[in-house]
Amino acid sequence: MAASGEPIIEMRNIVKRFGNVEALSGVSMTVRRGEVLGLLGDNGAGKSTLVKTLAGVHDPDEGEIIVKGKPRKPWTPLAARDAGIETVFQDRALAPQHSIVTNIFMGREMTNWLGLTQVQKQVDEANRLMREIGFTSKVFNPESTVGHLSGGERQGVAIARALYNKADVIVLDEPTTALSLTETQKVFRFVEAVRASGRTVVFIGHNIYHVWEIADRFFVIDRGREAFEGEKSQFGGADHLIELMHQLAETGQADVGSLTEPAA
Template sequence: MAERIVELCNISKLFGRICALSGISLGIETGEVVGLIGDNGAGKSTLIKILAGVVQPTSGEILVRGGPVTGWNAARSRNAGIETVFQDRALAMQQSVVRNIFMGRELAGRFGWLKLGREMREAERLMQEIGFTSKLLSPRSIVGQLSGGERQGVAIARAIYNEAELIILDEPTAALSLIETDKVFRFVRQVKASGRSVLFIGHNIHHVYDVADRFIVLDRGQVALEASRADLPSAEALITLMEELARPPRGLVPSFAHAEQSQ
């Protein structure tokens, strides 16, 4: 079995009386794309924030490469090689690609002068590594003039520059066209080919199925299903499994039916 970059063991999170996560146990191995699926309120956002170190779990244990970590926070998450690209991508739209990639981590000499030439060369290398193919794009291109898929690529390039070994993509194909979605898929496959891992969060099951090696389904704060792509011949097969999980057990009548019968 490949080495696990990060592992969550029996993680729970309470917000007052609300239980957002209950007994979550999962791991992400080196060089795999894991699809995280679930309806609104399933706990996906809370799980992402815990992995990013933004939110601390109420109970449970976090392991990094097999070793337990105490005092988990955003700095420890980043030091563990975890980078999160949230839905807004946190890009400076009026700035160039190169400025977005190096934002907050600029290359500078001993007297504080920016090493602009080195930044340009590194940005070009990163863009080639993740699969930017258009000759019209360069590190000098303004991010606000890029397409949605290309902006996602810039955010991924920045994560790679930050030495990410696990990149978390939160709804990366939301509101994108088919062509732009294909660009994001290409970027994700390039990341995997480089030996890194991706946690791909999405509502569109077909999108997740097309790019992931393994699937984790959350339902009301718990892991309802884990399955490998090799075990599922199609996205429809995954949807069928999820529908079966959502059905009440035989012999049980939904509460709303009881209410109707009593009227």
Template sequence: MTTTAEPTTEPTSGGGGTPLIELKNVGKSYGNIIALSGINLRVGAGEVTGVLGDNGAGKSTLIKIMAGLHQQTEGELLVDGVDTKFSSPKDALEQGIATVYQDLAVVSLMPVWRNFFLGQELRKKGFLRQLDANAMRATTKEELHKMGIDLPDVDAPIGSLSGGQRQCVAIARAIFFGARVLILDEPTAALGVKQSGMVLRYISAAKEQGFGVVFITHNPHHAYMVGDHFVLLNRGKQKLDCKYDEISLDDLTKEMAGGDELDTLTHELRR
């Protein structure tokens, strides 16, 4: 039976120590199209790195590189300080890097516990190797409870849960199966205020337990609530790289909205 992997690196909320994952001058081209160029990013244990950007900024390409779906065409990707090349998402998972995509890849009509163990089911000993449903139910409830998620019925279809609850189940699943770094793809994009708050609390809980989190979002308010470090992408390039105490929410929002371009537009519309 797989057990939760505890992070092996001491928390580095101050930015010191060896990052769990680091990108150095990473770029990605598809033929003549440059999707990313000169990206530098580091994620330490016990840190949330917010990666912000509008549609087309390069966030999806960045996710695919860190998740092992694509290899960069330039630069280095380091895991625990070691230059690493992922040939598949399985390679990334074996290094403890798990990605929770926006669509979650859940089977809506299946119960919560079946989705929690989807593809990695526990089986009873013996010739028939039947599914150990009781063990999976108990483990699912226990692991969700550890992370502050109290579901009254893990037999309920996962599609009956709120969007925030489904996100939290997916994150808890990734942690249980060995993640040290969580890459979260727009986890609050389609959620209301209350459900977004649930996910943000969960991100904060994961950070406090020593996990590294890459929080991909286009919402600077959400990023600022939990982030320790912010990277802003714009048309495939890195526009901003700063720590929490180096920027205010207003300035982060302004940079995200276009900075000087937004001031020019406001002046034009107010004339």
């Protein structure tokens, strides 16, 4: 599905320095509604800094963040969450000894006017969220222990938590790392369900074939700068994208003239 939604988040000319090191050098990236944006780059390219800036962990030294057409300053984790951005980092920040429902609502419990947790309401909402993202297994229910879930299913719990937190944009940092093919396909199904709901996913990965399978559009960063971007339809397949990235690694440039015009 090619994405053509309006911009939700625009990062314009973002510069981020750590001492004398400029980790991001004028990067501009747009995140659109209802797409899966594949964020790619070699180790040290600046992906992590860009993701942490998007998540509000880093406030840009220069440039601006535009949320639904309005500049936001200062840019903090609270501001990013208020803008509807939820980030699932590689460790997923889950408590494996606790239940699915506890992990989804931890720190944001549903309470009544007395401040008491509404246990059944949380179970019902957790069940709804699990079904919404395609948690079809009847083996598990909201009160199942997270530690008994597979890697792909744990990603699903983290995504469900992000949806409960009213996310418009869910950033997945290397969600298929160390997962089997079967578990990777589970993650893809969860991502497809999020996209089908009109929300956006930023999918960061090292395995280009994985990112190619799920993404609508690609943004490639190299040595702290945006290298190239394009709709999936502009590339001649995953191998074409890989070849462009190999060119970047070897020469610092990519033959973007080989990209076709975007599909109408």
